[in-house]
Amino acid sequence: MRYQPVIGLEIHAELLTDSKVFCTCQNEFGGSENTRVCPRCSGMPGTLPLLNQNAVKLAARAGIATDCTVNKYSAFDRKNYFYPDLPKAYQITQFESPICTNGHITVVGGKDIRINRIHIEEDAGKLVHDDYEGVSLADYNRCGVPLIEIVTEPDFRTIEEVQDFMEQIALRLKYAGVCDARMEQGSLRVDVNISIMPVGSDVFGTRAEIKNLNSVKAIGRAIAYEIERQSEILDNGGTVVQETRRFNDNHGNTKALRSKEEAHDYRYFPEPDIPPVLFTDEELEEIVNSMPEMPQKRFARYTKAYGLPSDDASLIISNKDFSDFYDETVKINPDYKQVSNLMLGELLRNLNDSGAAVTDLKFAPSDLAKLVEMSSGSTVSKNAAKDILKIMFDNGGKPEEIAKENGFIMDNDASGLEAVIDKVIVDNADSVESYKSGNAKVFGFIMGQAMRLAGKGANPKLIKDLLTEKLK
Amino acid sequence: MDLVTMREKLDKKEISAVELTQSYLDKIKEKDKELNSYITVCEDAAIEQAKAAQEMIDSGNAGAFTGLPISVKDNICTNGVKTTCASKMLADFVPIYDATVMEKLNKEKIVMLGKTNMDEFAMGGSSQTSYFGGVKNPYDTSRVTGGSSGGAAASVAAGLCAAALGSDTGGSVRQPASFCGVTGLKPTYGAVSRWGLIAFASSLDQIGVLANSAADTGYMLNGIYGRDFNDATSSAKSKGDYTRLAGTDISKLKIGIPKEFFDGVTDEVKTAVLKAADYYKALGCELVECSLPSLEYAVSAYYLISSAEAASNLSRFDGIKYGYRSGLGEDFNDLIKASRREGFGDEVKRRIMLGNYALCSGYYDAYYKNATRIRTQIRKEYADIFEKCNVILTPTAPTTAYKIGEQEHDPVKMYLADICTVTVNIAGLPAISTTCGYGENGMPIGMSLTGRAFDEQTIIAVCDRFERDFDRKEARI
Amino acid sequence: MFNTELTRHLAELSKLEFTDAELDKMTNDMTNIIAVMDKVCGFDTSKKPYALDAVDYKDLRRDEHGESYPTEKILENADIKRGATFVVPKVV
Incomplete structure (x- = not known):
């Protein structure tokens, strides 16, 4: 059977702020383990988050860059889950009232891809796995790095649309000064939600979420592989399982990440430590006016x-x-x-x-x-x-x-050139003969000789005109 | 000795800061074995601080708090001093930073005698759930202190500190103040920075003061209130100076008596509080009968909101970054479960379970969200009352201090006993509790005065006026 | 209605574990507690849920980085560490 892929994207972009989103540690890529950490971003008891104004501003700019509505009122929520790269065991994000909603980007073929929302959240730390000893080592430098998540509607139908969208969004974020969009460094990350349905159908299939895509090319390969994989399952009468899969760039395939014991229940609720944020009309206007x-x-x-x-x-x-x-x-x-x-x-x-x-x-x-x-x-x-x-x-x-x-100024006086050209004609009698007998190709050679003799400042147009005249 | 007198004696060098501190340390040594009001006593550090304070006094640079020996509840982070939350989970936890309140007071070289005992993670009203053992009431050591700031209340009542910092999420300063016969002030939400207060329920928690008198609570509040860069929910609305209250004319004030608060309390409590109302009437105050119709929802709404926030706030305790780490557990999931299983006590576990019930998919709207609707409603009902009144008078607790072992093992009974105090936290208002009588068992009865947001001055003044004419009994211990 | 299965589910969300006897006790406690909490279920849903007062964008923290804490301070309270990192058993 022939299938139609249905694709949506969740894009995480690291914001180009000086400090982290909820503390004053420096927001910078890399660095020695746990050197850009404080009681706040390492989740010590008794600490409280302090929202970074610039993170809010950059998120608004991302919204303006993608034709979203920037909401005057936005609020923060907690997303609760346990993972060792998340020291507070909740991620501060925006759930009910995101900062931006309802944007779109036009992709190849003139199609509009709708953006559902853009919200602000914090990044998690990094784990280095030591397989030999069976432990993971936690580094919190990246904890609290400001992110925006851009969520599209499942409007993509082809790989080209996805790739064009990614290229455009990366460029727009760079123009807006929001993110340096280095996919290979992870400052721009994308999760692809993909399902397939028979051509002509309008009932979406079960989707898989693909992670670990660090280039536009990898996105294309991963989608192509997924379409193939899911088609094969359906052709053989199977059903696609809703799961998260990881793309392996070396093998060009995706593998299911081990599924959790139970479905996630993130227990979102309003973050009590951060008051909601309000923009005035003037403040929003100022941000709009500052956009390139x-x-x-x-x-x-x-x-x-x-x-x-x-x-x-x-x-x-x-x-x-x-x-x-x-x-x-x-x-x-x-x-x-x-x-x-x-x-x-x-x-x-x-x-x-x-x-x-x-x-x-x-x-x-x-x-x-x-x-x-x-x-x-x-x-x-x-x-x-x-x-x-x-x-x-x-x-x-x-x-x-x-x-x-450097003597580059052209000599626009023809008088001196005549002698030069006469000399070239004499010195290259064979070529001149050949040209006159109909071989137009040698003109370039004779012209070159004339230019060389005339020196750096010579005007090629004058030489060409004069030479043409003399060779008639 | 009240704090103003203590200040004078220190400044006039009638007593040295070291002598003063030593006298408290001696008393702690003598009495606290029985009371168990302190988890950590900072003997050496306190003497060092007293010496530094004395230098400050000698050089003529003493501030209002220089050399005053206080106790600090063990959920307030103190740089380099163990802060346990009375939990096995944090039994060895040493903060690497100071809470804002401590930073403020330390600047003036206050003396911290030690860290006081409490209900584990401030969840409870008995101070019996502490990993370090329960606290005993200085009026009658067979009885509870109330909680969760039971150690703080006992330390004040027994004279084991000049004043105490506590915290109040649903009554945790006022109710133990009531049970132990001292004065307890819970400031307006946002009046005092929460930076460094180990969170139980972030939207309800507030650092407060337990002291020998309303005047002393005002004295302490003066040193800790104010907008703090580190706490985005702290406010600049506090008007300040809570010490110039003596002689304030309160005779023109209108005092609201919300009838619902008197329904579930014992007769002796009701009688004592209404007698206090008559005292104010005799001064010229107008008593206004008023109503908080949504009080019937308050306990449920409070427990849902506070437990939901607690479940989230306490998720960070996984044994990896700090706190108790179990020796069991092959993988991450097993390790956290084992650490939390062994590190948390029963009541904390119940609250976490309840909180996740309120938040989890399928229950959120019916429980958590409705509880926040009730919160809006209660705030509105308070606003309505304050249209007509300056302060509200209620009992602090339905009963006096009960016998240890009597009811603290029945969670439902314990929760329902918070009826008189939780609405103040839900509405974010300031309230103060003081002793207004004694029960048949000889135990103190507390009354609470609740004020408009950021109007601590009025409730402190009204409370102070009563205390001047009330004969408070000394604790027996 | 509260039952052991729900207690198990909540225990998993809470990252707590119980023996069978503890599980029964917890189920019993929760049943009694939820009976009190049920009071809120019928509340008027047309009322607005509470939210903190909003702050204006202009009052948010300026974006200037400061000093971080020394790594050894950050690790001071960790039971097991290696080099400059926290040691976590393998995540399955």
Whole structure:
């Protein structure tokens, strides 16, 4: 039988705060065991949580970035369960009144994926298992790291939709300054709920929840495997069991985690130690106004208003700092295409080769704007522009000065060139002969020789025109 | 000796802080074997603190609390000093930080004589559920002190401290104060920081004071109240200075007498409290008959809410990070179960079970949620009464202190006995209990004055006025 | 109605365990206690459940990290530790 997968996501994103969500320990990745821990986040008796304002703000920003309603009133609840990475034996989360509700993201094919809610919660610690001695070692550094959980409706029907959604959400969270979205480091984690039903049916099947997915690629592989696995079960007349499964990246398969003795009953109830939070209209407005333009809006601007090819536009927006740099540059010099070409070509290559970040650049958008102006205005050649950019990248400096110092300024006076071209024609008589007898391909070679002889400052257009004239 | 006099004597150097502390330590040594009001006595540390206090006095920098020897309930965290909650679970637990109340008082070099006994995790009204043995009533050692701050009440009544810090979740300061013939103040929820108070029921817990008089409770409150960064539920609404109460004119006040509170109490209790009402009437106060119709729901709502929160708060005790760790248990699940099974006493287990019943799937709406609806209703009914009255007068407990072994093993009987005190916690109001008479058995009878939120001044003043004309008997021990 | 099975279920949620005799006693105690608690079941559900007063966003804690505690302090009360970690029997 042919089956239709039905997929929903639960995404956990670590918030880019300075301190943890309920205490003042530093929120930072890694570090020696139990060095960023205090009585509060290690759950000592008598301690109380202290909600971090910035965590609330970042959660609201995540909501705005995904077209959610940010609720003026939100409240905290306790989710009770015993696990050794959770020292209080309850997780503080938002159950009844989450901070954001009812958002959506449009994915490939123009389909809207609904976001049910975004809520704030705290991360748990880490356990290192020592199989030899049969014990686990608990490190609480990650306890109390602020998280948001983004819960979608089961609206996905294809792997592509899921992957597109994940790429978009990661990018939006980065743009909004909410999360650095490093799946491999675990700062963005996703659980996939997936069931299948016969094509044409509208009755959802029993779902499995897949954990441990640390890349967009892994998500695709895990879903493909699950569809296969569940289809096989149904084809053989079996039933899918509701369970949590773990994806194994090496084997490309999922395995059931040992099911608990009984179903979870988290016994949620209102957290008595944290008063609910209230936003005023002004406070919400301020947060909305502080949001940067979101990547999907930028994409539309680049392709529609600026006429960039969509591949180029996608590449620019994929890094917010890069895209910001582009925007600053075209604000000064609205030569959208040329700025894009130079950035996606020479600049991106230099960035990739050196591993440097856009924020480390030694020159300003105004310098790049000037360079593009110089190159399109025949002050320097296209090739010289690349050389100048390389020098700016390595050492900084103003493009005009670099061009002058290095003799990149094009000589736009044709008088000196005539002698050069005459000499080239004489020195390359064979090629000239070949060209004249109809072999157009050698023109490039002759042109190259002329450029070489003319030197760095030569204007290629002038040489080309003159050469064409002389070879007639 | 009241605290103001003690302060004067210390400041005038009629007595040294070390002598004073030593005299209390001697008395503890002499009497507490029988009473068992202290779990930990900090002999050496107290003398060291007294020396430091004396230096402060000598250098002219003494504050209101410098050198005053007090006792602290053993559920209030004291940095470096064992804090057990009277449980096997925390028998060896040494906090690594101070509760805010201790931090405040330590700044002025108060002297902590020791940590007082209580019902395990403050769950009880007898102080008999302590892992370290029950506390005996200084008026009659065959009787209970009440609880859960029974050690605190006994330490004050027997003169084993100048004043005591306790905690009150459903009456745990007021009821033992009543049973032991001392004054007990439960401040408004949020008036005193809960940071460092080992949580029983977070939305109801409040640190309070047990002392020899209303004036002394006000004196102590002055040192501990206030908004605290560490407790998001603490409030800046307290108006402060609870010491300038003497001579306050209370004759224009309206005192509410809610009839439901007198239904289930013994005749002698009823008579004694109504006699106190007459005393106020004679002063010129207007007595206003009023009603709290939802009182009939109060005990159930209180036990559901407090136990639900307790079940969650006590889940952290798993033997791994701190507290009792069983030698049994091959895996995590078995270890926690064994540690909790061996570490908790019966009453604590009952509360945890009840709390999880109230919260678990299928029962939550009918029990926990309805209990919080009742909470809203009770708060509203109090607000209505306070439209017409300044303070409310009720009994503190239905009876006087009963014989040890008489009823503390019957949970239902014990729960129902909290009827007079729990509504105050449910509504988050301040209340003070003082002795207003004696029963046939010679045991003290307590009355409670409940005030508007953050108006501790009025109830302390009203209580103080009564105490000035009431002849309180000394404890026999 | 309260029965042994429910007591067992609650014991599991509570991470407590009882011998058979204790289980019977607990079931009996709980039966009596719940009979008192049942009082709340019929309460008017149109009344609003209690909630703490909300605080304004502007009054929340500013996001500035401070010092953590020394690791040895954090581990001080643990019965069994290894290096800088708490030792937990294997989670099944």
